[in-house]
Amino acid sequence: MLGFLSARQTGLDDPLRLQRVESTRRVWGLELNKDRDVERIHGSGVNTLDIEPIEGRYMLSGGSDGVIVLYDLENSSRQPYYTCKAVCSIGRNHPDVHKYSVETVQWYPHDTGMFTSSSFDKTLKVWDTNTLQTADVFNFEETVYSHHMSPVATKHCLVAVGTRGPKVQLCDLKSGSCSHILQGHRQEILAVSWSPRYEYILATASADSRAKLWDVRRASGCLITLDQHNGKRSQAVESANTAHNGKVNGLCFTSDGLHLLTVGTDNRMRLWNSSNGENTLVNYGKVYNDSRKGLKFTVSCGCSSEFVFVPYGSTIAVYTVYSGEQITMLKGHYKSVDCCVFQSNFQELYSGGRDCNILAWVPSLYEPVPDNDDENCLQMNELLKTKFLSNLHFEDIFAF
Amino acid sequence: MSRKRHRLVPEPFGLKRRRERGDVEVDSLRGESGSARAAVAELVRLFPRVLFEDALPPIVLRSQVYSLVPDRTVADLQLKALQEQGEIRIIQLGFDLDAQGIIFTEDYRTRVLKACDGRPYAGAVQKFLASVLPACSDLSFQQDQMTQTFGFRDPEITQLVNAGVLTVRDAGSWWLAVPGAGRFIKYFVKGRQAVLGMVRKAKYRELLLSELLGRRVPAAVRLGLAYHVHDLIGAQLVDCVSTTSGTLLRLPET
Numbered sequence A: 001m002l003g004f005l006s007a008r009q010t011g012l013d014d015p016l017r018l019q020r021v022e023s024t025r026r027v028w029g030l031e032l033n034k035d036r037d038v039e040r041i042h043g044s045g046v047n048t049l050d051i052e053p054i055e056g057r058y059m060l061s062g063g064s065d066g067v068i069v070l071y072d073l074e075n076s077s078r079q080p081y082y083t084c085k086a087v088c089s090i091g092r093n094h095p096d097v098h099k100y101s102v103e104t105v106q107w108y109p110h111d112t113g114m115f116t117s118s119s120f121d122k123t124l125k126v127w128d129t130n131t132l133q134t135a136d137v138f139n140f141e142e143t144v145y146s147h148h149m150s151p152v153a154t155k156h157c158l159v160a161v162g163t164r165g166p167k168v169q170l171c172d173l174k175s176g177s178c179s180h181i182l183q184g185h186r187q188e189i190l191a192v193s194w195s196p197r198y199e200y201i202l203a204t205a206s207a208d209s210r211a212k213l214w215d216v217r218r219a220s221g222c223l224i225t226l227d228q229h230n231g232k233r234s235q236a237v238e239s240a241n242t243a244h245n246g247k248v249n250g251l252c253f254t255s256d257g258l259h260l261l262t263v264g265t266d267n268r269m270r271l272w273n274s275s276n277g278e279n280t281l282v283n284y285g286k287v288y289n290d291s292r293k294g295l296k297f298t299v300s301c302g303c304s305s306e307f308v309f310v311p312y313g314s315t316i317a318v319y320t321v322y323s324g325e326q327i328t329m330l331k332g333h334y335k336s337v338d339c340c341v342f343q344s345n346f347q348e349l350y351s352g353g354r355d356c357n358i359l360a361w362v363p364s365l366y367e368p369v370p371d372n373d374d375e376n377c378l379q380m381n382e383l384l385k386t387k388f389l390s391n392l393h394f395e396d397i398f399a400f
Numbered sequence B: 001m002s003r004k005r006h007r008l009v010p011e012p013f014g015l016k017r018r019r020e021r022g023d024v025e026v027d028s029l030r031g032e033s034g035s036a037r038a039a040v041a042e043l044v045r046l047f048p049r050v051l052f053e054d055a056l057p058p059i060v061l062r063s064q065v066y067s068l069v070p071d072r073t074v075a076d077l078q079l080k081a082l083q084e085q086g087e088i089r090i091i092q093l094g095f096d097l098d099a100q101g102i103i104f105t106e107d108y109r110t111r112v113l114k115a116c117d118g119r120p121y122a123g124a125v126q127k128f129l130a131s132v133l134p135a136c137s138d139l140s141f142q143q144d145q146m147t148q149t150f151g152f153r154d155p156e157i158t159q160l161v162n163a164g165v166l167t168v169r170d171a172g173s174w175w176l177a178v179p180g181a182g183r184f185i186k187y188f189v190k191g192r193q194a195v196l197g198m199v200r201k202a203k204y205r206e207l208l209l210s211e212l213l214g215r216r217v218p219a220a221v222r223l224g225l226a227y228h229v230h231d232l233i234g235a236q237l238v239d240c241v242s243t244t245s246g247t248l249l250r251l252p253e254t
Helices: A002-010 A015-028 A374-399 B002-008 B036-044 B062-068 B072-085 B105-115 B122-135 B143-149 B154-163 B181-201 B209-214 B225-234
Strands: A030-032 A036-038 A046-051 A058-063 A068-072 A082-084 A086-090 A102-107 A114-119 A123-128 A133-139 A144-149 A158-163 A168-172 A177-182 A189-194 A201-206 A211-215 A248-253 A259-264 A268-273 A307-312 A315-320 A326-331 A337-343 A348-353 A358-363 B088-092 B100-104 B140-142 B166-170 B173-176 B206-208 B239-243 B246-250
Touching: A002 A015, A015 A030, A015 A358, A030 A326, A036 A358, A046 A102, A046 A348, A058 A102, A058 A114, A102 A144, A114 A144, A123 A144, A158 A189, A158 A201, A189 A248, A201 A248, A211 A259, A307 A326, A307 A337, A307 A348, A315 A337, B036 B062, B036 B072, B036 B100, B062 B072, B062 B100, B062 B225, B072 B088, B088 B105, B088 B173, B100 B105, B105 B122, B122 B154, B140 B143, B154 B166, B181 B206, B181 B209, B181 B225, B206 B209, B209 B225, B209 B246, B225 B246
Parallel strands: A036 A082, A046 A337, A144 A189
Antiparallel strands: A030 A358, A046 A058, A058 A068, A068 A086, A102 A114, A114 A123, A123 A133, A144 A158, A158 A168, A168 A177, A189 A201, A201 A211, A248 A259, A259 A268, A307 A315, A315 A326, A337 A348, A348 A358, B088 B100, B140 B173, B166 B173, B206 B246, B239 B246
């Protein structure tokens, strides 16, 4: 590490290199820390988490009872021990609270004044953060499994919604109604995700084992249906292209948008080239997945070799994205983990599960080396002496 | 001066990787084979030829190769290269979409010729082996490929299916198959369940590998304990934990 610092200092290395190496090193050391906690508000399983992309300070969580909580992740107390407090919450006694389980929450990508939430009660609600009231409600005919708003879009305000029906609906926030639908899947849509690179490219994953890439400006159908065998494309066989041998549960683009990760109920995770839909055939091994709805996993950002954090039963498995190597399994939850998000400024991971807990995984720091200051030593000695004396007293009392 | 510069260029990540991933030490079963080709050659030796009276070519499973070559992506790439060179054929075994068998092309060719000797479909099979096998290294064949590119007529394709060389996949597409592999698949599925059952019935659902190999072989296991153990480890149906007494096989909790 000193080598990196001196290389940076003398100008032999790019500044970005030191940053990436240090980020990677911190991700390697992720573990549970007794000094960091997230306040427990939820009374039932946490389904979804989202950290706002502007500052990385506020986190939203949605629970199975319809409750949405907003946490402040920043540690402004001078103590190492810190509990992330809930700033506000939309509880069961709120007039506009969702009736059933909240499946997805997402911050508005450009500022924290607004967020969206979708739920099993067939609605997508748009909330104003400051007043905590719904600004708009979109109603659908089927339960909503997932929604996503493009993080890079400047020319449109479309929210892609995946429901139990086979059609992907695109809702326009400016006009307040559904602008168009994308047809092509045959069963429920379990996950949707916009590309972080192109504002019109959308990826959808469905229970019919197919994952499709769409350009929403194109009326005639999807761009590519991902095929796990990279087979020859012929008209007769096009309909048989499957991305997984089971339901496709989760989708995540890498942070540069060039690759797409999908997980399926066949216990596999696959990495695809998002420009031509080719399976890169990176083998991650068995990624256990028995979730009947979507699985929310996440990719790190800003490290020299990117990592993917996937909920694996009651643990979180960490793999390197491009080589498929399993780094570690993070154990800490009591029941199955449903969602995880990565805070890229501090390389922290937050995960929520069915045990109603949100755990914070923090890079393990070194133990502080005691200073050689005289004052500190003296104070330390005083402290030890008083402790020792008080112990003696205690024991004397006990003896008699 | 140049030496100093070398030291400034990094050796990354001073953080020691504290968590073991269950990597195994050298055990009686787990000698490290560097490449996929060496792994396949070693596993072919474990296949019981006597059981099938030499009528079947030695079949090795992909999951067994994963147990000998620890990096799966590298193993996949090497197997794909071998497949493209024409040294091995990959066969879809019907019972599981994941389980794929690997056979050396030479073995496959000799066994198939021997099996179809003197039968009415011998001509079609020989034409298939001569023209289609070297040209197309895929697992499956399509209708238009067979009729147009290789010039097979429908009755000939029916003869190939009767011979056991092709298995129907879909309307107009076929998997490559091994004649007489049905018996192998039956023994394999039963043996896999039996060995998994041995681990399941153990106290705490875990067994030391050395103890498992030393136990009496149940009647359902006809292909050999070592053959099945490689497959279970590679398919991740058991977790491999390295302990001070050797490798431990444990059933996963999920």
